Amino acid sequence: MKALVYTGPNQLVFRDEPSPEPQSGELLVRVEAVGICGSDMHAYHGFDARRPPPLILGHEAAGRIVGGQRNAERVTINPLVVDPACPYAVEGRWHLSPTRQIISMPPRPGAFAELVRIPERNVVPIPDSLPIEHAALAEPIAVAWHAVRIGLEKLHRPLASARVVVLGGGAIGLACALVARRFGAGEIMVAETNPLRRRTLDAEPGIGVYTPGDTAEPAESSIDLVLDAVGADATRAAACRIVRPGGVIVHIGLLPGTEGLDIRKITLQEITLSGSYCYTPTDFTDTVGALVAGRLGALAWTEERALSEGDDAFRALDSGATAAAKIVLRT
Numbered sequence: 597m598k599a600l601v602y603t604g605p606n607q608l609v610f611r612d613e614p615s616p617e618p619q620s621g622e623l624l625v626r627v628e629a630v631g632i633c634g635s636d637m638h639a640y641h642g643f644d645a646r647r648p649p650p651l652i653l654g655h656e657a658a659g660r661i662v663g664g665q666r667n668a669e670r671v672t673i674n675p676l677v678v679d680p681a682c683p684y685a686v687e688g689r690w691h692l693s694p695t696r697q698i699i700s701m702p703p704r705p706g707a708f709a710e711l712v713r714i715p716e717r718n719v720v721p722i723p724d725s726l727p728i729e730h731a732a733l734a735e736p737i738a739v740a741w742h743a744v745r746i747g748l749e750k751l752h753r754p755l756a757s758a759r760v761v762v763l764g765g766g767a768i769g770l771a772c773a774l775v776a777r778r779f780g781a782g783e784i785m786v787a788e789t790n791p792l793r794r795r796t797l798d799a800e801p802g803i804g805v806y807t808p809g810d811t812a813e814p815a816e817s818s819i820d821l822v823l824d825a826v827g828a829d830a831t832r833a834a835a836c837r838i839v840r841p842g843g844v845i846v847h848i849g850l851l852p853g854t855e856g857l858d859i860r861k862i863t864l865q866e867i868t869l870s871g872s873y874c875y876t877p878t879d880f881t882d883t884v885g886a887l888v889a890g891r892l893g894a895l896a897w898t899e900e901r902a903l904s905e906g907d908d909a910f911r912a913l914d915s916g917a918t919a920a921a922k923i924v925l926r927t
């Protein structure tokens with residue numbers, strides 16, 4: 597099969613690779629669309645010791661089952677592979693399993709390839725009505741779905757009367773805003789410094805945008821739920837500044853650094869601070885359901901490119917030469 601192989605820092609080669617051989621309980625999926633994630637970019641730069649070259653990256657994939665009784669069935673892939681007997685899986689929090697695997701991290705090759713192997717329990721069927729490039733968005737949107745759901749569970753007022761701020765308007769931040777809109781949030785604003793991304797956000801009905809530091813920035817202690825999709829010192833500080841007494845901060849971003857939290861305010865004003873990582877299988881299937889039902893907007897913020905030109909796509913994303921929040925590679 598052909599695959600886009602990460603061969604060293606800032607190097608991707610489209611070449612022939614051995615086809616994966618499904619093991620017991622696994623299926624082979626012919627990948628038709630696969631998104632480029634921030635974590636793929638991180639690995640491409642050589643910053644992820646867990647993803648050493650040579651390696652096939654990519655974990656946001658959708659396509660068709662090859663062979664067996666379900667041959668040609670259209671599916672999207674939940675890339676988190678967890679032993680169902682793990683105590684965390686038993687309590688429904690599969691993503692916290694210490695033995696979890698994800699495709700694109702050894703020992704599991706990723707989906708920037710024509711074929712990928714995956715346990716059968718990890719595929720979610722999709723109807724013909726869902727475009728395959730939208731099906732490939734299920735994974736990143738599930739990350740946002742999980743984060744918004746954690747926020748909702750900890751809010752002390754109905755979401756319809758809540759003010760929600762998302763810090764960062766990349767793919768995950770944008771998806772958080774779309775999911776908060778889907779759940780009926782009263783007011784949604786996204787903080788974003790990049791003008792190209794602000795334009796994408798501006799096109800979404802019901803979602804406001806502001807530049808951090810400008811006059812549209814929310815007043816201190818005025819926001820019920822803050823979703824930090826950046827995870828930097830500055831965004832943690834901003835989240836603590838704008839959250840209201842008794843409000844909720846959900847921390848999703850993974851930039852380096854640990855500063856910015858106002859522990860005194862968190863204590864004195866009973867702010868709930870929660871991390872959010874990946875998604876449960878239920879979050880994933882609920883996200884697919886919302887995609888199929890068209891409840892997450894027009895999804896016009898993606899750009900399609902050929903997998904064979906994946907190298908160029910990484911360079912375009914890296915240099916900020918594309919306005920798209922997400923590039924989806926097509927085989």
Ligand SMILES: [Zn+2]
Binds near residue numbers: 656
């Ligand atoms: Zn991802």
